[in-house]
Amino acid sequence: MPAGVTQASIDEGHTAFNGASCKRCHGLDGTGAANAPSLVSGKWLQSSGEYRDIVRVITNGVSKAEIKDPSHPFGMRPRGGTDLADPAIASIAAYVWSISRGK
Template identity: 50%
Template structure:
């Protein structure tokens, strides 16, 4: 878990430097800043760290590459358009839960289906939420640069 938290430090520092999530503006009046401008809550940071450990220590990175940069068997999760969802945490969690049958792939050259709940990982509902939080965090951090 400690290694997962250490890998999360650049994301936390980036979010703090940018005032929170990508796309927020500094036009809100003092004392009434939108929640997104305040950055992730401690609970969300903990979920992202757990998701990082699941993603990079489990089967996800085999297809999507370390840190989600993409690989031969899976698309990048940090760059480019979303292929099967809109990029929201709820839709990412739903996709992880149900998987993607090979017949639904947008790129027919990818050899393996995305199995539901991480296949052999058999992720719990809580782990799916943690993993979705991590994927959202890496996609937003990349797109805000």
């Protein structure tokens, strides 16, 4: 696992992902929905998919101009529009990292 990622952080991030706005756009468990890509496919639009890149994308968001797949109508606000602090964002990123492994 990447430095900073533990099974406990993955589990915390899983709960937070589905409890926060992430689910609204990315679907339950990140499996994809109309407004945002699947996060389980192992294909990455915004970064290499490395853990630290996932933290960066979630923290900074994706502006409308940066969207890669034009079927997505809205950008993603920084922190997915939440007010989650860095440790919670790191756990959510750990979860996102974990669900895309082995693809």
